Amino acid sequence: MEDCIFCKIIKKEVPSQIVYEDSQIIAFKDIQPAAPIHILVIPKKHIPSLINLNKEDELLVGQIYTVINKIAEDLKIKEKGFRVIVNCGKDGGQEVEHLHFHLLGGKQLGEKIV
Ligand code: 5GP
Numbered sequence: 001m002e003d004c005i006f007c008k009i010i011k012k013e014v015p016s017q018i019v020y021e022d023s024q025i026i027a028f029k030d031i032q033p034a035a036p037i038h039i040l041v042i043p044k045k046h047i048p049s050l051i052n053l054n055k056e057d058e059l060l061v062g063q064i065y066t067v068i069n070k071i072a073e074d075l076k077i078k079e080k081g082f083r084v085i086v087n088c089g090k091d092g093g094q095e096v097e098h099l100h101f102h103l104l105g106g107k108q109l110g111e112k113i114v
């Protein structure tokens with residue numbers, strides 16, 4: 001999508017601190033970190049939100065979780081723990097309309113609502 005900030009990051013038109021990249025997935029540091037480690041893991045395919053996932057995306061979502069595990073290991077938070085968040089839609093607080101998985105860690109996370 002032309003005016004999507006994350007698509008611009010994928011195309012390297014907007015700079016970011018990339019921590020992982022393959023043919024289908026890219027992960028980079030959040031510009032406004034909510035924790036010492038705050039990574040956004042996204043599909044390169046422009047999927048606006050969780051509700052737009054199709055049956056054909058099932059493998060991709062599984063691969064995203066494998067990548068999250070790998071990054072957690074690389075950044076040495078696998079043992080201590082971390083949190084993965086997907087905000088969806090208005091009530092979910094989603095601001096960027098390109099599916100993204102927040103990987104948060106590096107401290108005891110607060111504000112637990114579930
Ligand atoms: P949402 O609120 O949609 O779940 O999360 C969007 C996230 O994207 C926010 O945490 C925000 O800080 C991050 N973000 C927005 N624009 C940029 C950007 O241009 N670069 C990076 N690295 N992160 C961004």
Ligand code: ZN
Nearest residue numbers: 004007046098
């Ligand atoms: Zn996009």
